[in-house]
Amino acid sequence: GDSIFEEEKQVDILMQEESDGCLGVKAATLDKLFEFLTSCECSVFFRKTFLLTYRSFTDSLTFLSYLTSLYLSSNEEEDGTRSLRVMRIVKNWVDDFVYDFEEEPDLLNRLISFCSEIEEVKKKGWAAHGALLEKMIGRVKRKEEEVEDGGENEGGEATYLFPFNNFSQWTEIEVEKFASQITLLNFKTYSKITPKEIMNYVKAKNVEEKKKLCPNVTKVVGQFNELSNWGTTMICRRCQLKERVAVMSHLLSLLQKLFDLNNLHGSLALIATFTNSAVARLKSSFERLEPQKRNLLVDLTTRLSHLSSYKAYRNHLHSIAPPLVPYIGVYLTDLTFINDGNPDLVEKRLINFNKCYLVANVIVENQQYHTPYIYLIADKHMQYSLANGCLETENESENYRLSKLIEGTDPEIAIESLLKSERALKQKIKKLELQASLCSCSLPSSTHNSFHSGNWDLGGLGEEREGGGEEDEREEQ
Structure with missing residues (x-):
């Protein structure tokens, strides 16, 4: 008779009900994920999530090879609907993630080879796929032309040299102009971030790897730090209290303009200026600010607060309409928690697709804010200057040293420090x-x-x- 001890059968896929009521995958082997992706049970949400996150558990060439072999091995009479689904998956891939093919010549060559093979299959009667094929190839060609043309519209020549670091020349016009140009620069870089970049940034092991794999995320982070450090430096360099208060007032006006433009990235950078230890300790300077300016800083700091996992910031973000520039740090923090708090594998062999759902939700929100600022005109000179280090900055320790000299230090100690610096400079x-x-x-x-x-x-x-x-x-x- 049968043994009472039956060998436990290994499960290759774990299913669950998704939020929309459709059947979804909780965890599965790679083959089973591929199989479900091309099945009639596959939902739009699953397909979108798979295309966003597949690089976390496979590579692009393996993915395309599977789709190619499945399509070419299908029989029109028996598997016609499956082959059509394969075509739609490839089309979605090209439409929404065309950069995969731009960045990987081997992948693009495989796609072209796949298309030529489909042409041969079409001659055997699969004419229904012709329209999809033409759209797919056309999409790649149009994107290549966009890359060759550059796709940039910088605007006209500057009529004067902008006084980036000379606040004595700033008026309300300069504040508005700077706010619009830094917003355009921030948005231009932010809109180039791809899902692949933001995922790689969280997993990168060091700074050099981040620069190589995530150039646009690295630039966005760098722009945040540069703007924040510039504000701190401009304040700490002013020895006279009156001048220092004037600079702080200009920076708070700039903060208001950035906030009005929905540039949350730039707004938080300048808030970081005023919460920096070198500036926050300047009590006499803050006391001389107009009450309206002090209230503005308190109000915006509260509305964009990082407390309770950026609850106030998220509420504000979801209450405004694009165009806008989000703060990239929120998404990087979310992805770090997801990556660290969820295993890649379930039962030691099944890909944890629930983790992919969580990652996809963050990336989808990050990608939805790409509506351009069509009402702002780029100044070619200012854009070039801002992108190439025109803002004068000191390192954090130097700013703090200057802060202690200009306020709250015994005059004799301050003079002694300056004399030491002078002697070191002469040497x-x-x-x-x-x-x-x-x-x-x-x-x-x-x-x-x-x-x-x-x-x-x-x-x-x-x-x-x-x-x-x-x-x-x-x-x-």
Whole structure:
């Protein structure tokens, strides 16, 4: 008779009911995921999630190879509907994730080969797939043309050089212009972020890997840090209280304009300026601000608060309409928690597709805010300057050192610190001059003479030495 001990059968797929009432996959092997994707039970939500997250459990060439083999092995009479579903999956892939084919030449070549094979199959009577095929190929070609053309509309030439770091020249016009241009720059970079980039950023092991795999996410994060650090530096460099308060007032006006433009990315960057330890300690400066400005900072800090997992920020984000620039840090935080808190595998061998659903939900929200600012006009000069480091910044430790000097420190201690800095700078200048002199010894005599005649520009080092001739003569004697 049969043994009372039956071998436990391994389960290759675990099913569950999705939120829309359709049947969905909780976890499965790779083959079973492919099989469900091309079945009649597959929902639009499952297909979208699969295309968004497939790189977390397979690669693009394996995915396309499976679709190709399934299509070409199908029989029109028996599997006609399945082959049509395969075609629609490939079309969705090309329509929504065309960058996969742009970035991977091998994948694009496989797609072209697949299309040529379909052409041969069409001759055998599968003419119903012809329209889908033509649209698919046309989509790739149009995207290639867009890449070749550049697709940028920068606007006209600048009529003047914008005083980025000179707040004494700022008026209400400068505040509005800066807000619009930094918003355009932030949106331009943000809208280029792909689902693949944002997923790679969370899993990247170091900074260099993030720069390589996630260039646009890295740029967006860099723009946030640069704007925040610039605001801190501009405040801490002002020694006079009146000037410092004026700069803080201008920055708060800029914060209001960014908020009005729905640039939450830039708004939070400037809020980070005022919560930075180097600025937050400047009590006398905050007391001199107009009450209206202080209330503005409190109000926007509360409305965009990070507390309770950014609850207030999320409520505000969902209450406004695009165009807007979200804060990328919220999505990166969400994905980090999902990645760390959910295993990749269930029962040691099944791909955890529930985790893919969670990741997809975050990416879908991140991708929906790509409506452009059609009413803002880019200034070519300002866009170039902002993208290439025109904002002057100091590192965090230097800003804090300056903050302690300008406010809340005993004058004698402040003077002593400045004298130490001056002595260190003079020693550095002497060292550089000595190095320059040693280098000049190995140059031809004509070049050597031009160096001593003062024709070479040493970046202003010579100017620092004016008036020091007598001291040098005494040292030689």
